[in-house]
Amino acid sequence: MSDKAATAQESLEALLKEARSFPPSEEFRRQANVSDPMIYEAARQDLEGFWAEEAKRLDWFQTWSKVLEWNAPWAKWFVDGKLNATYNCVDRHAKSFRRNKAAIIWEGEPGDSRTLTFEALEREVNRFANVLKSLGAKKGDRVAIYMGMVPELAIAMLACAKIGAPHSVVFGGFSAESLRERINDAQAKILITCDGGWRRGGVVPLKANADEALTGTPTIEKVVVVERVGKAAQIAMKPGRDYWWHELVANASDQCDPEPMDAEDMLYILYTSGTTGKPKGVVHTTGGYLVGTSTTHRMIFDIKEDDVYWCTADIGWVTGHSYIVYGPLANGCTTVMYEGSPDYPDRGRFWSIVAKYRVNIFYTAPTAIRSFMRWGTEWPAKYDLSSLRVIGTVGEPINPEAWIWYHQNIGRERCPIVDTWWQTETGMILITPLPGLTATKPGSATQPFPGVEAEVLDGKDRSVGPGAGGYLVLSKPWPAMFRTIYGDPDRYVRQYWSQYDGKYFTGDGAKVDEDGYFWLLGRVDDVMNVAGHRISTYEVESALVDHPAVAEAAVIGKTHEVKGQGIAGFVTLKEGIRASAKLKDELKQHVVKKIGPIARPDDIFFTSELPKTRSAKIMRRLLRDIAEGRVLGDTTTLADPAVTSRLKRQYEEEGKGD
Numbered sequence: 001m002s003d004k005a006a007t008a009q010e011s012l013e014a015l016l017k018e019a020r021s022f023p024p025s026e027e028f029r030r031q032a033n034v035s036d037p038m039i040y041e042a043a044r045q046d047l048e049g050f051w052a053e054e055a056k057r058l059d060w061f062q063t064w065s066k067v068l069e070w071n072a073p074w075a076k077w078f079v080d081g082k083l084n085a086t087y088n089c090v091d092r093h094a095k096s097f098r099r100n101k102a103a104i105i106w107e108g109e110p111g112d113s114r115t116l117t118f119e120a121l122e123r124e125v126n127r128f129a130n131v132l133k134s135l136g137a138k139k140g141d142r143v144a145i146y147m148g149m150v151p152e153l154a155i156a157m158l159a160c161a162k163i164g165a166p167h168s169v170v171f172g173g174f175s176a177e178s179l180r181e182r183i184n185d186a187q188a189k190i191l192i193t194c195d196g197g198w199r200r201g202g203v204v205p206l207k208a209n210a211d212e213a214l215t216g217t218p219t220i221e222k223v224v225v226v227e228r229v230g231k232a233a234q235i236a237m238k239p240g241r242d243y244w245w246h247e248l249v250a251n252a253s254d255q256c257d258p259e260p261m262d263a264e265d266m267l268y269i270l271y272t273s274g275t276t277g278k279p280k281g282v283v284h285t286t287g288g289y290l291v292g293t294s295t296t297h298r299m300i301f302d303i304k305e306d307d308v309y310w311c312t313a314d315i316g317w318v319t320g321h322s323y324i325v326y327g328p329l330a331n332g333c334t335t336v337m338y339e340g341s342p343d344y345p346d347r348g349r350f351w352s353i354v355a356k357y358r359v360n361i362f363y364t365a366p367t368a369i370r371s372f373m374r375w376g377t378e379w380p381a382k383y384d385l386s387s388l389r390v391i392g393t394v395g396e397p398i399n400p401e402a403w404i405w406y407h408q409n410i411g412r413e414r415c416p417i418v419d420t421w422w423q424t425e426t427g428m429i430l431i432t433p434l435p436g437l438t439a440t441k442p443g444s445a446t447q448p449f450p451g452v453e454a455e456v457l458d459g460k461d462r463s464v465g466p467g468a469g470g471y472l473v474l475s476k477p478w479p480a481m482f483r484t485i486y487g488d489p490d491r492y493v494r495q496y497w498s499q500y501d502g503k504y505f506t507g508d509g510a511k512v513d514e515d516g517y518f519w520l521l522g523r524v525d526d527v528m529n530v531a532g533h534r535i536s537t538y539e540v541e542s543a544l545v546d547h548p549a550v551a552e553a554a555v556i557g558k559t560h561e562v563k564g565q566g567i568a569g570f571v572t573l574k575e576g577i578r579a580s581a582k583l584k585d586e587l588k589q590h591v592v593k594k595i596g597p598i599a600r601p602d603d604i605f606f607t608s609e610l611p612k613t614r615s616a617k618i619m620r621r622l623l624r625d626i627a628e629g630r631v632l633g634d635t636t637t638l639a640d641p642a643v644t645s646r647l648k649r650q651y652e653e654e655g656k657g658d
């Protein structure tokens, strides 16, 4: 087990003593979509039969000849099946009794709002699909999307899927350079962006960032710009390249036939941070992904026809892809999209949205819950939250205090909490309670979803047994699993499938207790989880070293009360450069410019040396001990143990490096 998992293990020993258990109420169980515990056994005995039954809920142009073809690590689900994701998410509902049902309820940060019924959504998607075609997009062409949380973002994704052009959504909080890197990796032909986005009353300069990115993106031919902030953003349109969304759709037909896609055709690419190297383009395909996301959405959130469902994630992350757009819409469910920040114009914004739309299902992140805790119970107390039925969390382990706070103040001790574990790569939730069945324990994501086989292993493919920490591994394929890393299949094999024969290595540490409940212990690799965002230490180090003053940098994630982890950078400067508070700010700003505001280091600490082993590897474990004020771990492998004690003293004297 790595150093990091060992540390996590210590702090989570306490967590495992958590004895409270919250079974579903009889009332909830009676009405739940899933209330028969046999579902687990049935899926175990007939994995393919279980998923085939679920797949029948979708509309297929051609049914599959085989449910699963598994040549580890290569999976094909619903072989020979033909379908279209958008047809399933939009068209079929627009032709049904759901015609006038709200598909998307959108709330803008300034207070404007828009509701799109399934029928209206179908028209908008068709118009934009025709626009994409007229700009030269064909089946298989990649389309990059760099937008804020506006309805056009979902429309753009669905339009891409309608014509079979894989989208690559880049989170609007990424910098121009990050956007450029992702566009180039995917070789995208078209970019869709906004003039700007609203965030805490200010403007995120999306088009300006896009322009900067586009100085080095030879494959981009056309750019479509949604007008969102108008005069608040000063933007330039480049003739022949840039077009306004509203002008293009005004003349586009609202009829567009769905492209029949093979179940294994690519639906999208989404970039995520890995331990080393550039971000990885995680590839998701059409059939299995849609089956996996819609099934988990319906069962885990106990979705009913009249429900209003709200996932607070940004669509720039996988949670938004699977559980704002594809999963809910495939189920014909009303999905809420909110543009802005939870504390704008005040700290009651989320609860005012819940009350305004009578939200039934609410899905958010532990980092947000910890902010709400700090802001005080008076904010949710002001609002009518009685519409809520199920509440969920995702993104990082939830500490029991936050869980209990959520249960009492948001769920009002009535709503089951679903703590859902999954990843960009897994596409769908894999470890989770089923709200009508599972007795939850605060801090545990409980059990693998039916048909999912998870194990906790030591470094040698041996099960560690109850209570012991180890690596979380998935031993059977699941339909929404990613199929490869875009353009780099070797990396897919190396990074995820070479640790254990035929099993998927998650990069997370975990424990299983005597009841078979899983407790997630955080990442065991050099990936940080900062406010639920995955950022690799390597990326931040590269950004720091890119600054002309920096000789060497080591970055670690250190425990942070609200964000889960904060970023601390230990930096050695080049000969003759003087450390100063101004330089610290400059370095933080440099990281923002290279990666984006989400990667801004909390602390920068200047040091003349970094602790290294005799083979010159930086000992991050010791830096974490220093940053978190712990007694130093084993220093015997260090080339010069004195470096660490000096550094520790200096760190304490200077006060956390700030």
Ligand code: WTA
Pocket (backbone or CB within 6 Å): 272, 317, 318, 319, 393, 394, 395, 396, 397, 398, 419, 420, 421, 422, 423, 424, 425, 445, 506, 507, 508, 520, 522, 523, 529, 532, 533, 534
């Ligand atoms: C972490 C987000 C504990 C985990 C969907 C994983 C969690 C990484 C949980 C994936 C949870 C996500 N409990 N840890 N319920 N959910 N994680 O790719 O470390 O942005 O590997 O996907 O988040 O982050 P990603």
